[in-house]
Amino acid sequence: MSRISANPSWPHPLIAGIALLCATLFSAIVGAADAPGTLRAGTSGDAVCTRCHDANEKKPILSIQRTRHGVASQPGCQACHGSSRGHVLHADDSAPRPPPDFVFSGVNKSTVEVQSRTCLICHSSGKRSHWSGSAHPGNDVTCASCHEVHQPQDKALSKETQREVCFTCHKTQRAQIHYLSSHPIAAGKIACSDCHNPHGSTGPKLLVKNTINETCFNCHAEKRGPFLWEHPPASDDCSNCHVAHGSNIAPLLKVRPPWLCQGCHAGTQHTTPAFSGRNLPVPAGGTAPSQQLLLRACLNCHSAIHGSNHPSGPRFTR
Ligand code: HEC
Ligand code: HEC
Ligand code: HEC
Ligand code: HEC
Ligand code: HEC
Ligand code: HEC
Ligand code: HEC
Ligand code: HEC
Ligand code: HEC
Ligand code: HEC
Incomplete structure (x- = not known):
């Protein structure tokens, strides 16, 4: 900001109006011939503002001319801030300058x-x-x-930096993406906007698709099926078992198996014991705990947990 208060001889509004008109016409002729990204200070309608808001501003203002808003034929200052007559024509140094329209x-x-x-x-x-x-x-x-429209690098628009913008408000997700198991968001390979449209969507939670599953299938198409034998929780909603942002139980699981499974399957045959991992029950007549409850537990046998296309896979064992 330089020449502002030293502005005693600001012309009559009519002259200013003519000057503004000239500047606009000038920009229509000259501006249209500018190469994209050309600095336009003083040569177009923007000159109405850049006369005062120049390279000496604390925050970079003119750098907007190096963005897509700045190239020839794109909006000038007044397209966003309004014509701001009161602000521009303010001459009375004893009163505060009214702010621009927007x-x-x-x-x-x-x-x-x-x-x-x-x-x-x-x-x-x-x-x-x-x-x-x-x-x-x-x-x-x-x-x-x-969005920082005056910045040539608007952080929201780059996969590498976008999450920083979201994390200024979403602290929970900031923590989640650093859990042991996570989508490669911190690595910058996936951005929040791969799953969410922050501008609004037809799905829940601003998801890019109408459902959670449709969103996941964008990248995990093999989980879509159709399967000969479907596992209802998977075809219904992946978030029955997974948390999208991160979890300390790999791979992105809400709960560790077998408890994950026992949350829904208890009371039938070998799924029953709600054990803690210790003191596993020894089957009648046996000498060791049931192998069906050990190690990766249920998944050792029920490996096709998302659904099976094997004729003999109704129990997802193949
Ligand atoms: C004659 C000098 C002058 C002109 C011309 C001028 N401004 Fe300003 N503008 C100022 C001053 C001085 C301030 C700081 C006001 C203050 O601190 O009270 C300012 C502040 C602003 C602000 C910040 C407002 C706020 O309250 O935070 C914006 C945005 C702005 N101007 C945009 C524009 C735009 C757009 C134009 C052209 C349409 C323009 N200005 C033309 C002098 C000018
Ligand atoms: C007068 C019309 C107009 C107004 C008002 C306007 N824009 Fe734009 N904006 C454009 C044009 C034109 C482009 C270039 C789009 C293109 O090439 O597809 C653009 C591009 C953008 C982009 C993408 C930039 C990039 O590098 O890809 C963002 C973000 C954006 N505008 C945000 C905003 C925001 C935020 C506002 C309000 C503060 C705004 N725009 C007001 C016309 C406008
Ligand atoms: C695409 C819309 C758009 C255009 C075009 C635009 N601005 Fe802005 N301007 C904004 C937005 C949005 C902000 C809020 C600051 C930010 O986060 O980028 C802003 C902030 C400002 C500020 C206040 C900076 C501060 O201290 O926070 C000034 C001054 C300003 N603009 C002047 C101008 C001038 C001069 C032009 C023309 C060269 C211009 N703007 C063109 C949208 C626009
Ligand atoms: C919550 C954060 C957020 C808000 C609020 C937001 N945007 Fe965006 N915007 C983004 C992100 C992230 C991207 C890049 C990813 C994408 O394209 O979806 C983006 C991309 C864009 C783009 C370029 C891509 C395109 O759609 O052509 C434009 C233009 C844009 N936004 C305009 C706007 C306007 C106008 C508003 C206000 C009505 C707005 N944005 C509000 C985060 C936001
Ligand atoms: C300025 C603060 C702010 C920023 C920046 C921001 N958000 Fe939000 N967001 C909110 C608020 C406030 C809500 C509504 C309350 C809530 O759910 O926390 C929200 C809600 C959401 C929701 C849940 C929507 C729902 O229907 O419940 C999602 C998803 C989301 N934001 C994603 C994003 C993404 C992605 C970004 C970055 C591109 C982002 N947000 C940037 C403030 C912000
Ligand atoms: C792989 C897809 C995916 C990515 C990437 C992703 N999200 Fe989400 N997000 C989801 C799903 C699915 C939900 C809804 C289910 C849930 O609440 O866990 C959700 C929910 C949310 C919510 C609402 C939480 C609530 O409790 O209501 C916010 C806020 C959010 N996400 C922000 C973000 C932010 C910020 C990023 C980037 C760091 C991000 N998400 C990246 C899939 C994703
Ligand atoms: C934008 C693409 C994309 C979307 C959308 C997406 N994912 Fe992923 N997913 C990935 C990538 C990339 C990996 C990492 C693969 C790798 O490391 O080999 C991954 C890995 C995973 C993993 C394994 C994690 C691990 O630690 O091995 C699970 C589980 C997963 N995603 C579930 C989901 C769910 C549930 C959804 C929907 C809410 C979803 N994904 C949406 C791209 C995506
Ligand atoms: C009933 C619980 C459950 C549901 C529902 C579920 N998953 Fe999984 N998912 C798992 C388990 C358990 C694993 C680990 C499998 C292993 O260790 O062999 C896994 C692993 C994965 C993996 C990484 C390994 C691989 O198979 O590629 C991805 C990706 C994945 N799931 C995506 C999804 C998607 C997408 C959905 C929704 C269509 C979904 N899951 C629904 C339990 C589930
Ligand atoms: C959100 C609840 C839920 C979770 C979690 C869940 N399931 Fe299921 N599962 C179901 C439902 C519902 C059916 C269909 C039952 C039916 O048709 O009687 C089913 C069916 C099955 C079947 C076939 C049973 C039959 O009678 O045909 C097997 C095997 C199975 N699940 C194993 C698992 C394993 C292993 C896990 C853990 C990785 C698991 N399930 C997690 C709800 C769940
Ligand atoms: C050693 C392999 C193995 C392990 C480990 C295992 N199962 Fe099974 N499960 C099977 C076989 C084989 C069947 C089919 C039995 C039949 O058809 O009679 C089956 C059947 C089922 C069924 C169908 C309904 C029923 O009770 O017959 C469900 C549900 C089930 N298992 C869930 C689980 C859960 C939950 C776990 C972990 C707590 C688990 N299974 C661990 C091999 C195993």
């Missing part, structure tokens, strides 16, 4: 609804078609909570 940070920031609406003028379709009424806007989260 402000996205700091004490003067516009309401969440107004902010979102400003961006949605151009971005209401595609991934944002379910924005309205979804979890984020419903909880006072708006576009600028995640």
